[in-house]
Amino acid sequence: NAGVTQTPKFQVLKTGQSMTLQCAQDMNHNSMYWYRQDPGMGLRLIYYSASEGTTDKGEVPNGYNVSRLNKREFSLRLESAAPSQTSVYFCASSEVPTGTGNTIYFGEGSWLTVV
Amino acid sequence: QKEVEQNSGPLSVPEGAIASLNCTYSDRGSQSFFWYRQYSGKSPELIMSIYSNGDKEDGRFTAQLNKASQYVSLLIRDSQPSDSATYLCAVQYGNKLVFGAGTILRVKS
Numbered sequence: 001n002a003g004v005t006q007t008p009k010f011q012v013l014k015t016g017q018s019m020t021l022q023c024a025q026d027m028n029h030n031s032m033y034w035y036r037q038d039p040g041m042g043l044r045l046i047y048y049s050a051s052e053g054t055t056d057k058g059e060v061p062n063g064y065n066v067s068r069l070n071k072r073e074f075s076l077r078l079e080s081a082a083p084s085q086t087s088v089y090f091c092a093s094s095e096v097p098t099g100t101g102n103t104i105y106f107g108e109g110s111w112l113t114v115v
Numbered sequence: 116q117k118e119v120e121q122n123s124g125p126l127s128v129p130e131g132a133i134a135s136l137n138c139t140y141s142d143r144g145s146q147s148f149f150w151y152r153q154y155s156g157k158s159p160e161l162i163m164s165i166y167s168n169g170d171k172e173d174g175r176f177t178a179q180l181n182k183a184s185q186y187v188s189l190l191i192r193d194s195q196p197s198d199s200a201t202y203l204c205a206v207q208y209g210n211k212l213v214f215g216a217g218t219i220l221r222v223k224s
Binding site: 031033035040041042043044045048050056058059090102103104105106107108109 | 119123147157158159160161164203205207210211212213214215216217
């Protein structure tokens with residue numbers, strides 16, 4: 001009963017390094033999301049994919065890229081990490097992107113520190 | 116800019132009391148509203164959704180929606196120490212779910 005699985009759980013990067021956060025869901029959901037959560041800021045949407053083959057920017061896309069590899073997988077890449085990207089990252093998925101009954105399920109989070 | 120506002124708290128209530136959590140939102144066109152609970156170091160989990168004006172009850176939880184006032188609230192009856200968490204209000208805007216910053220609830224035994 002995995003749901004949404006994201007890796008790695010913890011990562012420390014040096015400024016300027018690159019890395020990819022991986023996310024996979026086994027619920028056959030169409031839509032997937034990447035959020036970041038900072039103290040006092042709540043969850044902010046970085047990128048989302050309404051369906052396989054599409055991606056769109058959220059509130060805070062700068063410094064990130066995404067790939068919807070297939071229906072199951074949605075990765076988030078930091079090309080040149082900056083200390084401002086220190087955060088907790090959550091991947092999420094939902095069956096459909098709009099309308100009522102749109103329950104979003106979250107992964108366990110990835111704690112990223114950029115030094 | 117679509118906004119969702121919550122009082123950050125902490126809101127402290129004694130065990131057995133009613134906890135009242137509030138949320139306001141900026142877009143009158145919003146149709147779907149959610150409350151998530153997040154324990155420290157864990158991911159958010161959905162506890163209530165509401166789409167129509169009025170009250171919706173689920174066990175000890177009641178969600179209240181007033182679209183005219185752009186106001187959503189969550190009542191927790193008979194609060195327990197295990198209810199201590201951050202409660203996130205979320206509002207659907209088109210394809211996106213926008214979250215408030217959350218209210219910290221502390222239930223004292």
